Amino acid sequence: MTDSTVEQAIFLGLDTGGTYTDAVLWSEERGVIAKAKALTTRHDLSVGISGAVDAIIAEASVLPADIRLVSMSTTLATNALVEGQGGRIALVMIGFSDADLEKAGLKDALGNDPVIFIPGGHDVYGRAQPFDASSLEKALPHLKSEVTGFAICAYFAVRNPEHEIAVRDLVHDKTGLPVTCSHELSAKLNGPKRALTTVLNARLIAMIDRLVAATEGFLDKRGIHAPLMVVRGDGALVSAAFARHRPIETILSGPAASLVGARHMTGLDNAIISDIGGTTTDVAVLDDGRPRLDPNGATVGGFRTMVEAVAMRTFGLGGDSEVSLDDNAMTPGIKLGPRRLVPLALLAANHGSMVIEHLARQVKAVNAGRLDGRFALRTGVPVQMASGLSKGEAELYERMTTEPQPLDRLLASVSQTAAITRLVSRGLVHLAGFTPSDACHVLGLQNNWNAEAARYGAILYARRKDGAGRPFCDTPEEVSRRTYDALIRRSSEVVLETVFAEDGLEGQETVASALVQRALSGVGGIAGIKLHIDRPLIGLGASAPVYYPAVGDELGVQCIVPVDTDVANALGAVVGQVRVSLEAHISQPVEGLFRVMAGEAVQDFQLEEDSIAFAESTLKDQVQRLALEAGTDEPHITIIRKISAATVEDQRKFIEAILIATASGRPRIAH
Structure with a gap:
């Protein structure tokens, strides 16, 4: 295939995130041809994928047969590990003892899943120890109906994997279930940590299999017959078949793709990259054209794995972060996150005048209410997900629908506030309220949703009382400006926390120091410091153009927000x-x-x-x-x-x- 053919070929990039699925059409010759977003549909991933892809194919007027490569990044594996999801598996430990389960968090990761110990393994020089798989062979008929796959880890398998291979062949022959061997995932020593990585991989196989199958099924229906690639956590591309066997390597796939996309869009080899979403901000460092990798292996869901992945720091800060007051001070400040709320502007855009009517009713009330400007609605997950609720939680959940209800009408007592918080943490309920996205609508920095609802939300928030009983702010513009400034300040702090930590300092403590805080505030004195960062800042995410120029100004660093920053992940998936x-x-x-x-x-x-x-x-x-x-x-x-x-x-x-x-x-x- 000639270079000119490759340059003209059209590639389709996908990013399946927790909230949105992004799609982009790209070619080496033309760059970004079209881009679109659709809500991720967890019950059937192909619905969200088709929504985004159909939109860009229609916009670009390309034929499905013109697409020569499809590549995707995803946060599904990361989210699954964070949320403790995955299939039930059996772990086979060869040459290990019960005591090894206490190391590297292996026992916590296993939970109630079965583990079988058999003699065998090798020494550091690859010499075999006596091997006997007879007890495993007896257990396999029973295990076959109890688990979705097997994880196999042998002592010093990275020096000689023959016993892992023998057990793999035995399990395949007797059960036909998926098997992951530890030597396939890592060449590093530390058996328990290798076993942990193998367990998590075996758990994820069914989930990534569903994602790949949904994508392949959709592509086939649309007549797109092109190879399907997946982004790994270190930013490299691998075939879908490869990723199906090693799904653990796709943890941090989404952030890695955003780094690849950022480098492609800017041409910079050395930069700080900050990706702001609705819920989180992810910050990483680009060195010599490659993302810095975590030397100790990626940590996800509290488990330190042996997977090479980007050294990404994640903070609970985004455009949809909950805005709350620091009530401990006489002059309260604004706190953001880590919880995400549905912005009032988005709620009204999706649910119409009913939201506006309730907000207007609360604004007209003589006294400010504790629950003003807050709504709740069901997330729409299957009904079986609501099992195990207490009587009070179940009754409250029963009264709710997928249409928003104001909390001042929904909740009958203070105790129900705790109940609704638990329903939110279970993923059954969304809370809506005032967010930085609403503040930006009031200030005219955003106009994609309902600005009237945002303004009502700001009026209600401004009426909240400080320690002396005075209203927090005089106008909706003032509370919105303070919210916007709080997000700029916190975004600057998370960038500094990351770069200080990359330099070997305690990031959080260093940023909290009086000198750094004075430097950020521009407060002078006889003595002070000036912050210096040796590389530019790249702002990624749909809301980056709203916030990141101001973040760059506060840090005194050049800030670049690329034109296609809103689809950096999907673009990174095809240019890798x-x-x-x-x-x-x-x-x-x-x-x-x-x-x-x-x-x-x-x-x-x-x-x-x-x-x-x-x-x-x-x-x-x-x-x-x-x-x-x-x-x-x-x-x-x-x-x-x-x-x-x-x-x-x-x-x-x-x-x-x-x-x-x-x-x-x-x-x-x-x-």
């Missing part, structure tokens, strides 16, 4: 490259013997140079096959050698060698 890596390890069990351990290949040599030559050629073949499986036909392969040796009495003594092969290339596109 396929990249995979494998490791080989060479040890010296006895002097004069060099043992190569490269995946499933274990071989001994008398000479060091012969062992390195074998390791390199084996790795090259293995990584080439893996790159083809991951979705590129012409991989570029590099091999890095890390050889450890010591000099004793003027003689060189070999200790160990690690070889890392990386293959990268353009994703395969349809002819």
